[in-house]
Amino acid sequence: MHAFDVLGDPIRRRILELLTSGETTSGLLTEAVRAEFGVTQPAVSQHLRVLRDTGFANVRPEGTRRLYTIRGERMAEVDEWVQRFRPFWEKRPDGLVSPHPPQDRERHRTTRDTRASDMTDHQRTQRTLEATTLRGAPARAVVLRREFPEPISGVWDACTSSERLGRWVGPVSGDFTVGGRYQLEGNAGGIVEVCEKPNRLRVTWEFDDAFSVVEVHLSETDLDRTAFELAHVCAAVDDDHWITYGPGAAGVGWDIMLIALEHHLGTGTADFDGAAWTASAQGRASIAAASSGWARAHIADGAPADVARTAGERTRAFYTGDDGS
Template sequence: MKDVLEELAAAHRELGRGDLPAGEAYTVVLRRRYDAEIEDVWDAVTSAERLSRWFLPVSGDLRLGGRYQLQGNAGGEILQCEPPRLLRVSWLFGPDARDGTSEVRVRLTPGPAGDTEFELVHAAVVDEVFFGTYGPGATGVGWDLGLFSLAVHLAGGELGDPSGFESSPEAREASRRSAAAWGEAHLAAGGDPAQVAAAVEATTKFYVPDQG
């Protein structure tokens, strides 16, 4: 099993701003390298069978212009698909979610030694009160854990039941460190230190609830 804390440290995180059809958005950016060929990484993030092994079961019309649904999670439209380098999808929750409020983009670049540079950008139009409470960690912590699962999968391993892993001591500590790391990214983007500290605490409590 790969070490979750080492994998967490392998990622670079940024907070920025961007534009979506629904308005100005916050963006969380994760960049890291995987020891796998670009075609293998592309297949892992686009194949329904493989997505179910490291992320979530997915259904729908998995081609450009088609709609997808992740089990118990987001759904949307496949907006761009340029194998094996670029995938962009809308990322929406619930039957009343408005188009254009949230998008995820994955960009892959082949590395010099048969490896792959991986970039994920999640842009979302977010209520300012919600962002002020939780900051970028509300989205970023979940992606950190997801990209760890992808690392395990690409190395030939499996995490098993995701709910069991998420409640494990390793995942709880990773969530704490991820929330802190997103706090650092928030500070680097000009966040108010007091607000950032409060957001890190709130995000940590959400992802790592007391086990009473």
């Protein structure tokens, strides 16, 4: 079957979109697709079979579950075909820089679908672990990288304005000047160590007796697009919490935060209901994919595969409140 015959079906495209965040169980994929398209479980199973048989997806058993991932080879075929059309939207001497005429760009940007149920459409998060130090001791940083289709000035303001932070992180008091102290309501607080507009923000992250550091880097990648990197540096990687949940304990929380930020940047509102999203089929599928992504990052950092996957599964169960069966 030709690649575009496979991708011509919206349900199969949606399944692949859900898989871009990482390995996901067939149960969560089925639940998310049924919620969005109103189709039956056998119908979703048939689409999964087509993706397997045509080489777009891999599946592996794990106990009673079946875990799906994307296969890159067929997507490479699609990319190769699309490449021949790239000159039609890349910048050229005649000044053409976008498939949308200048007068339509703002309308195109402001009419993006930003419903909470579609948040994973925009997730293209890279997750890594990096060795570093904290207060002179060995530490690990959980690092998330992604791109937002927004100007760097807007992303910076969303990350440093108390009023805007309240719309996607939660109520915050204090100030974000260097040396200033901030406090998130019911969450962490700390001191602003670096604030270099519009590129770098570094704060201490203090909660109960735990001390860590969060650093955000922003850079402009293109017209109205911003590369976003967040590193959460944690000193203790051998404590019970890390052993039980691995890097996903902190990482998945930031994954959810970035979904809220995406929603806020797209709408300017504070109507993203994190609890409702987490309880939805879409939310559970995204959390499962993010947990698997952190397990893979853990393995790449040297953890035994079985240990990393078990920790990732515990993280998924913690955030979703179910066993994924």
